[in-house]
Amino acid sequence: xxxxxxxxxxxxxxxxxxxxxxxxxxxxxxxxxxxxxxxxxxxxxxxxxxxxxxxxxxxxxxxxxxxxxxxxxxxxxxxxxxxxxxxxxxxxxxxxxxxxxxxxxxxxxxxxxxxxxxxxxxxxxxxxxxxxxxxxxxxxxxxxxxxxxxxxxxxxxxxxxxxxxxxxxxxxxxxxxxxxxxxxxxxxxxxxxxxxxxxxxxxxxxxxxxxxxxxxxxxxxxxxxxxxxxxxxxxxxxxxxxxxxxxxxxxxxxxxxxxxxxxxxxxxxxxxxxxxxxxxxxxxxxxxxxxxxxxxxxxxxxxxxxxxxxxxxxxxxxxxxxxxxxxxxxxxxxxxxxxxxxxxxxxxxxxxxxxxxxxxxxxxxxxxxxxxxxxxxxxxxxxxxxxxxxxxxxxxxxxxxxxxxxxxxxxxxxxxxxxxxxxxxxxxxxxxxxxxxxxxxxxxxxxxxxxxxxxxxxxxxxxxxxxxxxxxxxxxxxxxxxxxxxxxxxxxxxxxxxxxxxxxxxxxxxxxxxxxxxxxxxxxxxxxxxxxxxxxxxxxxxxxxxxxxxxxxxxxxxxxxxxxxxxxxxxxxxxxxxxxxxxxxxxxxxxxxxxxxxxxxxxxxxxxxxxxxxxxxxxxxxxxxxxxxxxxxxxxxxxxxxxxxxxxxxxxxxxxxxxxxxxxxxxxxxxxxxxxxxxxxxxxxxxxxxxxxxxxxxxxxxx
RNA sequence: GGUCGCUUAGCUUAGUUGGUUAGAGCGUCUGGUUUACAUCCAGAAGGUCGGAGGUUCGAAUCCUCCAGCGACCACCA
Numbered sequence: 034x035x036x037x038x039x040x041x042x043x044x045x046x047x048x049x050x051x052x053x054x055x056x057x058x059x060x061x062x063x064x065x066x067x068x069x070x071x072x073x074x075x076x077x078x079x080x081x082x083x084x085x086x087x088x089x090x091x092x093x094x095x096x097x098x099x100x101x102x103x104x105x106x107x108x109x110x111x112x113x114x115x116x117x118x119x120x121x122x123x124x125x126x127x128x129x130x131x132x133x134x135x136x137x138x139x140x141x142x143x144x145x146x147x148x149x150x151x152x153x154x155x156x157x158x159x160x161x162x163x164x165x166x167x168x169x170x171x172x173x174x175x176x177x178x179x180x181x182x183x184x185x186x187x188x189x190x191x192x193x194x195x196x197x198x199x200x201x202x203x204x205x206x207x208x209x210x211x212x213x214x215x216x217x218x219x220x221x222x223x224x225x226x227x228x229x230x231x232x233x234x235x236x237x238x239x240x241x242x243x244x245x246x247x248x249x250x251x252x253x254x255x256x257x258x259x260x261x262x263x264x265x266x267x268x269x270x271x272x273x274x275x276x277x278x279x280x281x282x283x284x285x286x287x288x289x290x291x292x293x294x295x296x297x298x299x300x301x302x303x304x305x306x307x308x309x310x311x312x313x314x315x316x317x318x319x320x321x322x323x324x325x326x327x328x329x330x331x332x333x334x335x336x337x338x339x340x341x342x343x344x345x346x347x348x349x350x351x352x353x354x355x356x357x358x359x360x361x362x363x364x365x366x367x368x369x370x371x372x373x374x375x376x377x378x379x380x381x382x383x384x385x386x387x388x389x390x391x392x393x394x395x396x397x398x399x400x401x402x403x404x405x406x407x408x409x410x411x412x413x414x415x416x417x418x419x420x421x422x423x424x425x426x427x428x429x430x431x432x433x434x435x436x437x438x439x440x441x442x443x444x445x446x447x448x449x450x451x452x453x454x455x456x457x458x459x460x461x462x463x464x465x466x467x468x469x470x471x472x473x474x475x476x477x478x479x480x481x482x483x484x485x486x487x488x489x490x491x492x493x494x495x496x497x498x499x500x501x502x503x504x505x506x507x508x509x510x511x512x513x514x515x516x517x518x519x520x521x522x523x524x525x526x527x528x529x530x531x532x533x534x535x536x537x538x539x540x541x542x543x544x545x546x547x548x549x550x551x552x553x554x555x556x557x558x559x560x561x562x563x564x565x566x567x568x569x570x571x572x573x574x575x576x577x578x579x580x581x582x583x584x585x586x587x588x589x590x591x592x593x594x595x596x597x598x599x600x601x602x603x604x605x606x607x608x609x610x611x612x613x614x615x616x617x618x619x620x621x622x623x624x625x626x627x628x629x630x631x632x633x634x635x636x637x638x639x640x641x642x643x644x645x646x647x648x649x650x651x652x653x654x655x656x657x658x659x660x661x662x663x664x665x666x667x668x669x670x671x672x673x674x675x676x677x678x679x680x681x682x683x684x685x686x687x688x689x690x691x692x693x694x695x696x697x698x699x700x701x702x703x704x705x706x707x708x709x710x711x712x713x714x715x716x717x718x719x720x721x722x723x724x725x726x727x728x729x730x731x732x733x734x735x736x
Numbered sequence: 737g738g739u740c741g742c743u744u745a746g747c748u749u750a751g752u753u754g755g756u757u758a759g760a761g762c763g764u765c766u767g768g769u770u771u772a773c774a775u776c777c778a779g780a781a782g783g784u785c786g787g788a789g790g791u792u793c794g795a796a797u798c799c800u801c802c803a804g805c806g807a808c809c810a811c812c813a
Binding site for chain 2: 041225253256257300302309310312313318323377379426429436501528530565566568571572573575576578579586587588593594595596597598649651652655678
């Protein structure tokens with residue numbers, strides 16, 4: 034053997050790209066077999082940037098499933114895709130734009146869309162390249178984008194069908210408004226952060242009754258004193274004895290000198306603050322509901338820019354909401370209305386995309402009525418027609434689905450699907466289009482052959498962040514439009530944290546680029562290192578040593594093959610068809626190590642299959658690692674060396690054939706996890722035996 | 737306020753229905769290798785399985801309580 038041709042260290046950098054190219058060119062990623070289908074619609078990554086380790090893990094998981102089923106002879110399809118990711122992408126482009134001091138309003142819609150399309154091209158290409166580098170065997174001929182032409186048809190159709198059946202309604206309701214993105218958001222797009230705030234105790238004066246001698250006051254507490262400018266009632270709990278006598282009385286809202294009523298509502302917690310609530314229906318969700326119950330005026334005092342507006346003293350008008358608070362507090366102090374303040378910890382809503390504080394306000398938006406749509410989506414999960422893995426997420430899903438509220442689906446941004454109503458300028462929530470993914474990616478609303486063949490899909494694997502935003506919505510959408518579940522299993526993979534146990538963050542510089550790892554250790558090593566940690570756990574602490582172990586394992590496989598190849602050269606056994614009959618040869622099995630190896634090989638095969646089907650990839654990876662390294666290499670190869678060196682010609686050949694067969698099966702078992710090195714070594718092995726064999730990717734899984 | 741998860745060797749962790757000396761990788765230590773691999777081999781040290789009770793012939797595993805960490809949900813004004 035020529036040393037320069039087959040070095041003792043595996044070199045993924047040169048081998049991996051060649052192998053990927055050959056797989057792709059030969060069309061092995063497209064579904065071929067006729068037996069039972071296995072389908073995964075890849076969670077389409079946002080085109081906001083490049084893929085991170087979480088994506089790499091998810092891609093590996095899917096690829097393991099896909100490669101396993103392909104080798105099992107199933108008609109296997111993995112549809113790749115990309116998501117235009119509405120607000121997220123627009124924000125990235127706006128951020129770029131802001132470097133030249135401009136806003137989207139400065140350049141206008143058409144110009145911003147141009148920038149977005151440039152962005153889209155750049156990052157789509159980058160993401161696709163990353164998937165290829167990691168070895169993803171998805172069918173690129175079927176790639177879909179949530180903003181492509183066919184997809185736009187699907188979104189339009191979906192909107193119209195919902196509307197026709199009365200599920201979509203337009204209305205003035207209280208929504209979560211992001212003053213930076215200048216759009217409404219759905220409830221789950223709001224992030225609540227715990228913060229230290231201040232509770233202001235304010236003394237409101239009651240209108241005097243004729244018989245009264247003195248003025249009477251009610252003291253209430255608020256964290257947002259500036260909103261009192263929009264107060265239209267003061268509320269107490271109907272059972273609160275302290276305040277019962279005030280119900281129905283009129284009271285002055287300070288600074289605006291507005292006369293409002295003291296009302297009684299169950300929503301008031303007598304134990305919070307003083308047990309009295311100032312009601313601002315236009316700027317608070319609870320207050321809005323109280324307002325609806327008591328037919329209160331909704332007085333808008335904060336506008337879409339988060340500046341003060343409406344029927345308020347001139348001095349506040351146009352002030353930013355935080356500045357307005359300062360002003361209001363100062364004036365309240367002066368008028369001796371502010372009794373006291375105290376600190377408190379509470380949760381403040383922020384935009385999940387840009388981090389700006391949300392301003393609840395009333396706005397005309399489109400809503401999808403959820404109650405009825407949720408019913409079948411609850412049923413299919415309760416009846417285990419859709420299974421969550423790990424099972425604990427079933428409860429998480431059901432709890433949310435059972436308390437679901439209407440979904441605000443319109444957005445006042447420019448990047449996305451336009452609402453298909455004449456004269457309507459708004460776009461749809463990006464998740465409205467993602468919700469259609471499992472069937473729209475297969476061609477819906479057209480009745481395509483793919484749709485007939487591959488829907489419902491088999492497995493959806495995603496991060497737990499997406500359970501409500503995406504998974505839940507795919508389930509009710511699939512049931513509504515297809516009258517069929519979108520997938521049978523939802524696997525929620527663990528979240529990758531950094532070594533300190535914190536979330537990896539690009540902005541904090543704690544992210545790891547999978548491409549760097551692939552460059553340094555190879556795709557197989559990266560895949561193995563990641564997946565060896567993924568089971569039913571909820572998080573993974575990332576450590577490079579796991580990837581190093583993967584690298585060493587690749588190398589181990591290479592060297593074991595190298596050893597076998599050297600002996601094939603020495604003992605001419607050209608044309609030996611790899612045949613598992615040798616595993617039951619009685620004479621060979623007299624050697625303890627061989628007997629054990631055959632036993633463990635059988636056990637390993639069944640364990641790996643079981644673990645893959647149970648989504649315990651860590652255990653599957655352990656199994657192949659343990660068997661191959663510590664049984665086959667450390668025991669079996671070592672103990673057969675004597676026979677290979679000293680045995681008779683016939684004995685040598687027999688032993689060698691035995692080793693070849695175990696090696697070949699090991700490569701097959703390793704292939705879903707480490708596709709490149711296994712494919713490469715499979716090729717070398719067959720070449721040395723002068724056998725024309727199919728590539729490993731389409732070789733049947735060992736029996 | 738509620739729900740869920742985690743806590744096992746110096747570090748990262750496996751341990752799926754309770755059952756022989758609790759496994760592994762990294763690190764450490766000792767020894768080895770002229771012909772597959774030092775990205776290696778043989779071996780060693782290192783764990784009262786977060787704490788306290790309980791169930792059981794038997795508990796890392798089941799139950800109760802407690803502590804620390806983390807995630808999520810909720811109309812904490």
